[in-house]
Amino acid sequence: MAEIILAKTAGFCFGVANAVETAFQVLKENPGKTRIYGELIHNRQVSDALAEKGAFSIQSPDQLEPGDHVVIRAHGIGEDLYNEIKSKDVVIHDATCPYVRKIHRLVREKHDEGCRIVIAGDREHPEVIGVNGWCGNEAFIVSEPEEVELLPDTDECMFVVAQTTMKPEKYREICDALKKKFANVIKSDTICNATEKRQREALEISRKSDVMIVIGGRNSSNTRKLFEICSENCQRAYKVETAADIPPLNNNINTVGITAGASTPDWVIKEVIKKMEEMLNRQETENEISFEKAFEESEVNSIRAGEVVKGRIIGYNTSEVFVDLGYKADGTISMEEFLEDPDFDPERDLKEGDEILVYVIKVNDGEGNVSLSKKRVDSIKGMEEIDQAFNNKTPLEATVREVVNGGVVANYKGIRVFIPASQISDRYVKDLNEFLKKKVKFEVVEMSKNKRRVVGSCRNVIEKEREARLEEFWNNVEIGQEYTGKVKSLTNFGAFVDLGVVDGLIHVSELSWKKINKPSDVLKVGQTVTVRILGFDKEKQKVSLGYRKPEDNPWYNIEEKYSVGDEVTGKIVRLVPFGAFVELEDGVEGLVHISQISNVRLGKPDEVLSVGQEVKMKVLEVNPDLKKISLSIRDVEPIDPVREDEPDAPAEDADIPSEHVEEMKTTIGDMIKE
Secondary structure (H helix, E strand, O other), X not given: OOEXXXXXXXXXOHHHHHHHHHHHXXXXXXOOOEEEEOOOOXXXXXXXXHHHOOOEEEOOHHHOOOOOEEEEOOOOOOHHHHHHHHXXXXXXXXXXXXXXXXXXXXXXXXXXXXXXXXEEOOOOOHHHHHHHOOOOOOOEEEOOHHHHHHOOOOOOOEEEEEOOOOOHHHHHHHHHHHHHHOOOEEEOOOOOHHHHHHXXXXXXXXXXXXXXXXXXXXXXXHHHXXXXXXXXXXOOEEEEOOHHHOOOOOOOOOEEEEEEOOOOOHHHHHHHHHHHHHHHHHHHHHXXXXXXXXHHHHHHOOOOOOOEEEEEEEEEOOOEEEEEOOOOOOEEEEOHHHHOOOOOXXXXXXXXXXXXXXXXXXXXXXXXXXXXXXXHHHHXXXXXXXXXHHHHOOOEEEEEEXXXXXXXXXXXOOEEEEEEHHHOOOOOOOOHHHHOOOEEEEEEEEEOOOOOOEEEEHHHHHHHHHHHHHHHHHHHOOOOOEEEEEEEEEEOXXXXXXXXXXXXXXXHHHOOOOOOOOHHHOOOOOOEEEEEEEEEEOOOOEEEEEOOXXXXXXXXXXXXXXXXXXXXXXXXXXXXXXXXXXEEEOXXXXXXXXXXXXXXXXXXXXXXXXXXXXXXXEEEEEEOOOOEEEEEOOOOOOOOOOOOOOOOOOOOOOOOOHHHHHHHOOOHHHHHHO
């Protein structure tokens, strides 16, 4: 008999159990006066049971009357709404989940501190609506990493919380996106531990089950996420509210996994288990009868159904391929089996006399022919190859045939391989249809015991290939080596270039020999560029790149352009106290020292020069290493200051009477001599 695996975490979590217990206790003590604000938990059976006993759900405080006993739903409500209910002169019984109540407290504290609150979750979910109510309904709410780019830029501190039932992987992706966009992001781990454990167990059970049943309310967020996880790992996953929702199941079921959302009562789970046991018992009886009949039929003939035999192609038409089996009747293969291969060419692949292995479907198809299948032989071979690839961890290649809920299905030699959306690439894929009818490399990561279910991962192959290329890069990289890559992003300090396995940085100073305002003046995102390695650090995974070419340096072979003694013309670009800088050509400047401007001693260069003025000069010195050229205006056309004639200074003794002049010319030395 098939095995039924029930998740240990299936059913009520602590928060839900507490809410249900609180509601029924309040109802028992206050019959006729108990009201539930909103839906207590996302389970119709529980809501119906409460309503049947008189505890009705309300949607507005205006529906309350003085003296009513109000049970706050497990998802919680906002602060303003809580205070409004309190003002109605009623008794409040807060059944908010403790994990959710903790988020309310964190959000209010951080909002009061001036942080902008970000809630990762479903904006329509009552839990998220309630949390937003504790920060003035001003939170940014995002459900996907891509939505982060739509948020307005701000310098505020970003405090991030998650809906308690969110997938941890999705929360990490959203937080990573926030950290890339905003400078100050604080992440709070608010996903419920019970939710993480429940999702982890659902993942493990669904990977080894032929059928997966997920029980929960239609509006239950955590049930929906459990179903998403199970769908990614089990091709036959079903979401049901009660046992009545279980669909008819075909044969060949060996393992059935069952899990349930946090809002699912025990009695609903028991009903589902009972229904599954009945269905599996009925299936086992039918299989025994079918097997006996098939065995009796096969004994009559020398070729038995289910055997793999060798034959020779003897012809074909538009609908069938004819095979000689050395039996009293020829065999036929439907042409559709060959046409599934897009590379099929009948003239090349169906040559008369060629041997072919076939699977016997039916010995007598009603017209005396043997019904055959090449596809099933390929499947047997394919399964052997898949089994070997699974054990050896070697990659295979298959064509994606269809997009299904939670991923894609690829066909490997007749074997359906399910590749979950999270494993189709190493990046987030919004539309899986981009892989339709394309060949993909995958690694077999899961196989059921009966080998009927195969799960593949393209991501594993991509990551291993990247690791190999990365190791090769670090083993062979050298300073000065050139690579071709694409500009990935631009920042104020430079440009990041994707070299295929690593990203390298071109610092803004390495983008051009000319002075630029920003990297976008030279490059644009997506542009293909040739760069060279300036430096690298394997431990820190950092690579410094150069983009500007040495031969484009205006100082390249400068000594061949300018020699000592040459007369040149240039334009003054700036004046400094010790001289003037003159542009000789684009990117090349020389210095005229203040002493080389005029024959007259100058106080400042701007006495005779101005910015933009063209001057003739003589080259005094050229130093390529220091990027220095010394020039002289004085040696070509000295520029002297224009000054008005100044009157002669009066004689020092002009105002002294003549009779004393001679007397004052007598020195102390003369007096000593006397």
